[in-house]
Amino acid sequence: MAHTVSIIGLQSIGLIEPGDNVSKKICEAADSENVKLLDDDVIVVSQKIVSKAEGELVDISTIKPGAKARAVAKRTKKSSQLLELILRDSAKILRVEKRTIIVKRKDGLICLNAGVDKSNVNGATIYARLPRNADRSAQKLRAELEQLSGRKIAVIIADTYSRPSRLGQVEFAIGISGIDPVIDYRGKRDLFGYELKFKYVAIADEIAAAAELVMGQGTEAIPVAIIRGLSRLQRTDKAGLSKKLSLGRQKDLFRRIL
Amino acid sequence: MAHTVSIIGLQSIGLIEPGDNVSKKICEAADSENVKLLDDDVIVVSQKIVSKAEGELVDISTIKPGAKARAVAKRTKKSSQLLELILRDSAKILRVEKRTIIVKRKDGLICLNAGVDKSNVNGATIYARLPRNADRSAQKLRAELEQLSGRKIAVIIADTYSRPSRLGQVEFAIGISGIDPVIDYRGKRDLFGYELKFKYVAIADEIAAAAELVMGQGTEAIPVAIIRGLSRLQRTDKAGLSKKLSLGRQKDLFRRIL
Numbered sequence: 001m002a003h004t005v006s007i008i009g010l011q012s013i014g015l016i017e018p019g020d021n022v023s024k025k026i027c028e029a030a031d032s033e034n035v036k037l038l039d040d041d042v043i044v045v046s047q048k049i050v051s052k053a054e055g056e057l058v059d060i061s062t063i064k065p066g067a068k069a070r071a072v073a074k075r076t077k078k079s080s081q082l083l084e085l086i087l088r089d090s091a092k093i094l095r096v097e098k099r100t101i102i103v104k105r106k107d108g109l110i111c112l113n114a115g116v117d118k119s120n121v122n123g124a125t126i127y128a129r130l131p132r133n134a135d136r137s138a139q140k141l142r143a144e145l146e147q148l149s150g151r152k153i154a155v156i157i158a159d160t161y162s163r164p165s166r167l168g169q170v171e172f173a174i175g176i177s178g179i180d181p182v183i184d185y186r187g188k189r190d191l192f193g194y195e196l197k198f199k200y201v202a203i204a205d206e207i208a209a210a211a212e213l214v215m216g217q218g219t220e221a222i223p224v225a226i227i228r229g230l231s232r233l234q235r236t237d238k239a240g241l242s243k244k245l246s247l248g249r250q251k252d253l254f255r256r257i258l
Numbered sequence: 259m260a261h262t263v264s265i266i267g268l269q270s271i272g273l274i275e276p277g278d279n280v281s282k283k284i285c286e287a288a289d290s291e292n293v294k295l296l297d298d299d300v301i302v303v304s305q306k307i308v309s310k311a312e313g314e315l316v317d318i319s320t321i322k323p324g325a326k327a328r329a330v331a332k333r334t335k336k337s338s339q340l341l342e343l344i345l346r347d348s349a350k351i352l353r354v355e356k357r358t359i360i361v362k363r364k365d366g367l368i369c370l371n372a373g374v375d376k377s378n379v380n381g382a383t384i385y386a387r388l389p390r391n392a393d394r395s396a397q398k399l400r401a402e403l404e405q406l407s408g409r410k411i412a413v414i415i416a417d418t419y420s421r422p423s424r425l426g427q428v429e430f431a432i433g434i435s436g437i438d439p440v441i442d443y444r445g446k447r448d449l450f451g452y453e454l455k456f457k458y459v460a461i462a463d464e465i466a467a468a469a470e471l472v473m474g475q476g477t478e479a480i481p482v483a484i485i486r487g488l489s490r491l492q493r494t495d496k497a498g499l500s501k502k503l504s505l506g507r508q509k510d511l512f513r514r515i516l
Contacts, residue, residue, distance in 0.1 A: 002291040003267040003480065005471050008260045015449070033260040094515040099455070102511060110423055110516070119457065122450045160457070164422040164512035165368055167503050168440045168460030170467070172424070182426045185475050191273070192380045197357070199377065199418070199475045202426030209428070210468035213263050213488060217443050217457045222261065230471060245425050253360060254422035255516050257352040258368070258507070 005229040008035055009214030009222040016223070018055040023144035026224055035226060037149040040233055043141070044211035046223040047159035047174060048120055050137050051128040058085055061125040072096055082116070085127060089114040105130075108246050109174070112162055119217070131157070134175025135242050142177040154178030154233065158208035160217070164258050171212040173204035176241035180234040181205075202245060203232065263487040266293055267472030267480040273380075274481070276313035281402035284482055293484060295407040298491060301399070302469035304481040305417035305432060306378055308395050309386040316343055319383040330354055340374070343385060347372040363388075366504050367432070370420055377475070389415070392433025393500050400435040412436030412491065416466035418475070422516050429470040431462035434499035438492040439463075460503060461490065 010029040016022065022045065030037055037043075051057070065073070065080035069087055073080035075096050083101070087093075090103035094110065103114045115130040131137045134157045142155040157175030162168075173181060185199035211225040249255050268287040274280065280303065288295055295301075309315070323331070323338035327345055331338035333354050341359070345351075348361035352368065361372045373388035389395045392415045400413040415433030420426075431439060443457035469483035507513050 001269070002293050003269055003472050005265040005267075005468075007263040007265070007468070009262070010260055035260050095511065097511070100511060102515060110512075112511075118452060119454055120448045120450065121452075124452075160459075162511065163460075164516060165505050165507075165510050166430070166460065166463070167505050167509075168458045168463070170460050170464050183475075190378045191479060192378065194376060194379075194382075196377055196475065200426045201418075201470065201475060202421075202424065202428050203471075205424070205426070206428050206467040206470050209464040210263075210265070210471055212459065212464050213461075213468055213485070214261050216490065217441075217454065217459060221449060227471070232474065247423050247425050249423075249516070251425075252423050252516060253353065253355070253358060253370075253420065254368075257360060258422060258510060258513050258516055 003231070005227065007210050007214050008226040008228060010035070010224045010226070011222055013049070013221075013223055016049040016052045018052060018057065020053045022049060022053045023141050023148060026145060027148045029224070030226070037145065037151045037153060037226070038228060039151050040153070040230065041151065042154045042156060042179065042207055042227040042230060042233070043145060044156045044158050044208060044215075044225045044227060045141060046215060047130060047134065047157055048117070048128055049223040050131050050134070050157055050175070052121070054131055054137065056129040056131060057121065057126050058129060059123065059125050060085055060127055072101070076101065082127065085129070086114045086116050089116070089129060108243070108248070115159065130159070131175065135177065135240050138175035138177035139239060152235070154235070156204055156208055156211075158211055164254065171208035173208045173245065174242055176204050178235060178237070179204065180236050181241050181245050183232055183234065204241075204245065261487075261489070263485065265468050265472050266484040266486060268293070268482045268484070269480055271307070271481055274307040274310045276310060276315065278311045280307060280311045281399050281406060284403060285406045287482070288484070295403070295409045295411060295484070296486060297409050298411070298488065299409065300412045300414060300437065300465055300485040300488060300491070301403060302414045302416050302466060302473075302483045302485060303399060304473060305388060305392065305415055306375070306386055307481040308389050308392070308415055308433070310379070312389055312395065314387040314389060315379065315384050316387060317381065317383050318343055318385055330359070334359065340385065343387070344372045344374050347374070347387060366501070366506070373417065388417070389433065393435065393498050396433035396435035397497060410493070412493070414462055414466055414469075416469055422512065429466040431466045431503065432500055434462050436493060436495075437462065438494050439499050439503050441490055441492065462499075462503065
C-alpha cells in the first residue's frame with residue numbers, strides 16, 4: 001500500500017487580532033472542519049498570525065527615525081520610518097538596494113527587511129515584526145494544543161524566505177517545538193548496505209515548505225496546516241530548536257563563493 | 259471544510275536498472291497500490307532512478323584521472339578517479355574541502371560534487387551522475403505517463419541539495435515538465451486589499467521538498483511520490499523550466515555577502 005502524508009489546511013481560523021488565543025482558534029477550526037488532532041500531527045502556523053496574536057504590530061507613522069535610518073532610506077524606495085523599524089531588529093546591514101535590504105538579525109537569521117512585513121496586515125502604515133522568540137512561541141502553542149487536544153503533537157512556525165542563488169521564496173521553519181529539525185542519516189545504510197556519508201535532512205524546513213502548498217500567500221486565508229502521517233519524526237522536548245538550522249558563517253560551506 | 263493536499267509515496271516501484279521504463283513502472287505501482295493517476299497530479303521522481311534508468315552510472319575504477327583531478331584529489335579524502343568524474347560535469351570549482359567539493363556545473367547549477375553521488379547505487383565503485391538534461395527527462399516521463407494514464411499530469415525530478423547559511427539538505431526541483439515552477443504574486447492583493455510587492459513562490463521546490471516527507475533517503479525505497487490536490491498549479495508546455503529556478507550571479511541578492 002502507498003504511504004500517504006496529508007497536508008490539511010484549516011480554512012475557518014478567521015482573522016487574528018492582538019491578544020487572540022491562537023491555539024484555541026486552531027482547535028475550534030479543526031473541530032468545525034472535522035479534523036480531530038491526532039498524535040504526531042505537526043501543526044504548521046504562519047509567522048504572521050503569531051506576530052499578530054503577540055501584538056508585534058507597529059504603526060510606522062508613529063516612529064521617529066534616527067540618523068542611520070534616514071541615511072539608509074535615501075538609498076532605497078522605503079520610508080525612513082520603515083527603515084528605523086527594520087534596523088531595530090538588525091545586528092548588521094548586509095546589502096541595500098532600491099527595494100530590498102538584507103540584514104543579519106540580532107537573533108542571527110539572515111533575511112530581507114529583518115522579517116518586517118506588510119502583507120496581510122490591516123492598516124496602511126501597520127507592519128508586522130517577527131515574534132520576539134519564535135521557538136518560545138512554538139513551545140507555548142504546543143503546550144496549549146497538547147493540553148486542549150490531549151495529543152502529543154509538534155509545532156512549527158513558518159515564514160517566507162528568499163534563498164541565495166535560487167529564484168523565488170519558500171517557507172522556512174523559524175520556530176520549532178516537539179521535533180528535531182534535522183534527521184541525521186550519516187552512518188546509516190542505503191539500499192545496498194553502503195554507508196550514507198552526507199545526508200542530513202532539514203525535515204522542519206521541508207514540513208514548512210509542504211504546508212505552504214495549502215496555505216498560500218494572498219487571499220487564501222489558510223494560516224494553519226496540519227501535517228499528518230509523517231513516519232520519521234524524532235520527538236524532543238529541547239528548547240531553541242530553530243537555532244540549529246541557522247548556520248554560522250564558519251560552518252557555511254557556501255561562504256564567500258556566491 | 260479543510261483543504262487537503264496528499265503526498266502519496268509509491269512503495270512497489272522496486273529497483274531500477276539501466277534501460278528500465280520508469281513511466282511504465284510508475285503506472286504499474288500506482289495500479290497495484292490502488293492509486294489511480296488523476297488530472298493535475300504532480301509526479302515527483304527521484305533523480306537517482308532517472309539517472310539509473312538513463313544509464314548515467316559510472317564505474318570509477320575504469321577512469322584514468324587527469325592531472326587536475328589528481329591535484330585536487332590530494333586536497334581531499336576523495337579518490338582522483340572520483341574527482342575526474344566530478345570535473346567532467348563541472349565548469350568551475352568553487353571550494354575544495356576534505357570531504358566536499360562545491361562546483362558550478364556546466365549547466366549552471368551550483369552544488370556539491372557536481373551532483374555525482376554514491377547513495378543507493380549498487381557496486382562499491384559505481385557512482386551516479388545527474389541526468390544529462392533533467393528537464394528533457396521530465397518531459398519524456400510526462401509524455402509517457404499522460405499517454406499511459408490518459409490524464410494531464412506534471413512531472414518534477416527532485417534531488418537533494420545543501421543550502422547556503424542553512425543546516426541540512428532539502429529536495430530541489432532539477433527537472434520540471436507541465437507546470438510553471440514559480441507563482442508570481444506581485445501585483446496581487448492580500449487579505450486587506452494591499453498590493454503584494456515581493457512574493458514569488460518557488461512552488462516546484464516546495465513540491466519537491468514535500469515529496470521527500472514520504473520518499474526518505476536511505477532504505478525507505480520510495481523513489482516516486484504523487485502530490486495530489488494542489489489548487490494553484492499554472493500549467494505550461496514550455497521546455498527548460500528548471501533553468502528559471504537557477505539564479506545567475508547578477509540576479510542573486512545574496513551574492514558576495516555570505
